[in-house]
Amino acid sequence: MNLELIWVLSLLGIAIVLFATGKMRMDAVALLMIIAFVLSGTLTISEAFSGFSDPNVILIAALFIIGDGLVRTGVATNVGVWLVSVAGSSEIKMLVLLMATVAGLGAFMSSTGVVAIFIPVVLSVALRMKISPSRLMMPLSFAGLISGMMTLVATPPNLVVNSELVRDGFDGFQFFSVTPIGIVVLILGIIYMLFVRFALKGEDTRVDKEGGQRSTFRSLIKAYRLNGRARRLALRPGSPMIGARLDDLKLRERYGANVIGVERWRRFRRVMVNVAGETTFCERDVLLIDISASEDELRQFCSEQMLEPKILRGEYFSDQAMDVGMAEVLVVPESELINQTIRQMAFRSRYGLNVVGLRRAGKAMEGAVVDIPIQPGDIVLVVGDWQLIKQLSQQSRDFLLLNVPIEAIDASPAHSQAPHALFCLVLMVVLMVMDDVPNAVAAIIACLLMGKFRCIDMESAYKAIHWPSIILIVGMMPFALALQKTGGVDLIVHGLMSFGGDYGPHIMLVCLFVMCATIGLFISNTATAVLMAPIALAAAKTMGVSPYPFAMIVAMAASAAFMTPVSSPVNTLVLGPGHYTFSDFAKVGVPFTFIVMMVCVIMVPMLFPF
Incomplete structure (x- = not known):
């Protein structure tokens, strides 16, 4: 074993220890390894940074x-x-x-x-x-x-x-x-x-x-007494609202109607359009309206504006939660807006959102909340585009976003572009x-x-x-090249051959799978694949068999990271929400890893003959 190989193996050991302890970011470790290879002269500058020119790195980023x-x-x-x-x-x-x-x-x-x-x-x-x-x-x-x-x-x-x-x-x-x-x-x-x-x-x-305590559309609708106030109304041909600006129609003053959103036909499908004072209505628009009115008043409104009631599923636009957001907002006590009404603030024109509810001392206020002066401690319920709700909390010094319902998780900023x-x-x-x-x-x-x-x-x-994943891949690629240049791959392959080479390629597949699974206990599955792929191909060449089954067993073993919560980010994500311990993954993951190994050892040679 030459000094260069000892240096490369030492760096590999250091990287594995740093990966396993988690005291340093994995992408930072990968970059440190690149620096070490270059400064030591093990790899040239072009060899050390060759990962950045690999097409698969671009592919992974695009995916x-x-x-x-x-x-x-x-x-x-x-x-x-x-x-x-x-x-x-x-x-x-x-x-x-x-x-x-x-x-x-x-x-x-x-x-x-x-x-x-x-x-x-x-x-x-x-x-x-x-x-x-x-x-x-x-x-x-x-x-x-x-x-x-x-x-x-x-x-x-x-x-x-x-x-x-x-x-x-x-x-x-x-x-x-x-x-x-x-x-x-x-x-x-x-x-x-x-x-x-x-x-x-x-x-x-x-x-x-x-997750159990977080509010929902349903709980906010109940808290602010919004039940029965939502309507979905379509503009009929000849409606006086067609071509008119929302501010000019004065629907709030005349009917107590608050337009929350507009469903509009675009390219053969309906999309949700956020409304502002300058919004101009078009033929075939369907309006989402908040209105507190009797049946007679609603009929009069629909008759005068030539509107046709449409089916509304869910309570207060809850079925529109991907497009229409809802959140509780506190007016900051030091705000200059205190003692002003929502109408005086020009809230909709300024922020693009509608205020549909107001709570004072824990009690929902009734009537036209837009005309009630805001007092310190008041909480208002806003409805509108999710992105505008987010901007309200980030850009305004007058409001504090208190409570966003759990439906915000499902909000999609480009929901209408799903077919594309x-x-x-x-x-x-x-x-x-x-x-x-x-x-x-x-x-x-x-x-x-x-x-x-x-x-x-x-x-x-x-x-x-x-x-971090991209940098990790790029940083680990030089390890494979360094092991090849210093004879490390040949040394590992020789060890594999002396251990299982006499028993045929099937046993070699088992050895490769076990090696990948063992390394995967300490480092990510991507880094495992980077290290093991050249070793698998060299082993196939030494045995004089096809490289495809050996390459495939490494790919499958790298994905079989079931045994620890740190083997893959996927496991780490569910660790907290599932209230798991390290032993839970070992208890369930080890037997299943063995099952996957048996499947791969049997199926891989059938699909990719030696």
Whole structure:
């Protein structure tokens, strides 16, 4: 063993210790390793930074943006709403549908993002079913990890392994090469969780307190006595409101009617339009109106303005929660707005939001709240666009955002662009499957189209990229090159061959899987794939067999990070909401990892012969 190899192995050991202890950010550790390689002369500057030129790094960044586009347009949230409606009160049905849905979504977007979206869904379901969230959080996490086995682009380890194959001069895997294995693992995972969920009690079997106490549209509607005040009215042809500005119509003064929002036809579908004083109404508009009036007064209003009542599902626009937000706001006692009415503040013109309720000393005020002078301690209920509610809390020194209902989690800033987001996703998958366009280029095309269709904006696109993961991948790639240059790969392969080489390639697959699983206890699955991919290909070359089954076993083993809460961000996300301990993951994850290993050792050679 030469001095250079000892240096590289020492750096690897230091990196693993730092990863395991968590005393330093993983991306910072990766950058330190790059610096160490360059300053020591182990790698040239171009070799140390070669990860930045890897197309798969660009692909992974683009996939983060695609996933965020699906979140911003409400596609992922709608799937969660559908899941709750279909599963009903059946825990078994919920578990099966939850795991299948998360694995399906995670096949095309970040598994971490999918799990983050479904955590509030699971908390809500647990509250309704009166069961501990720990019974569903672990299945959610496992499904997120299994999603990495569903498609080539589902998780960075798959792309890292595929990139190593291409770098060695082989054809890469196809888009759905991993799917048969993933489907079998998913089925077994669902069956496994149906049996072991009773052991998932966590440290605290009570439903999350924060999730249980947080207000909802329903509780705010009841607290401010808004029941029966919402109307959905369509403009009939010839209505005097068509072409008129909202301020000029003076609907508040004449009828006590407050326009909350407008449903408008755009490109063959209805979209929600936020209203302001300058809003001009169009033919076929459907108005969401808050009005406290008798049936006779309402009929008179509809007759004079030529409005047609439409069906309103849910109470006070609760069915419009993705577009129409609601929140409680406190007027700061030192504000200059104290003793002014909402109308005098020109609240709607200034902030784009409507005040529909007012509470003083815990009691909801009745009548025209916009004409009641605001006193210190008053809390007003505002309704309008979610983004404007967020801006009110950030930009105004006169108001303090007190309480945002739990429906805010489901709010989608680009909800109306959901069909476009789905089109971009399908187009990307088709281009990748056809293999006429490089995967990275296909993903960038989808990102650009999402920007064109306003599914995402530039700011959200850059924020969507999980830069620590990108830097971690880039920083760990030089390790593989350094091990190859210093003979480390040959040394490890020699050790593997002496241990299991005489027993055939199947045993070697087991050895590789166990190595990946062991390393994955201490570092991320992506870093594991970076280190193990060149070792697997070198082992295949030494044995004189096809590299594909060896590469695939590394990809699958890297995704099988079920044994500890630090093996993957997916596990870390559910640790708190599920009230789990480290031993909970070991107790459930170790047996399932063994099951996944058996499936892979059997299926991989069948799909990719030696």
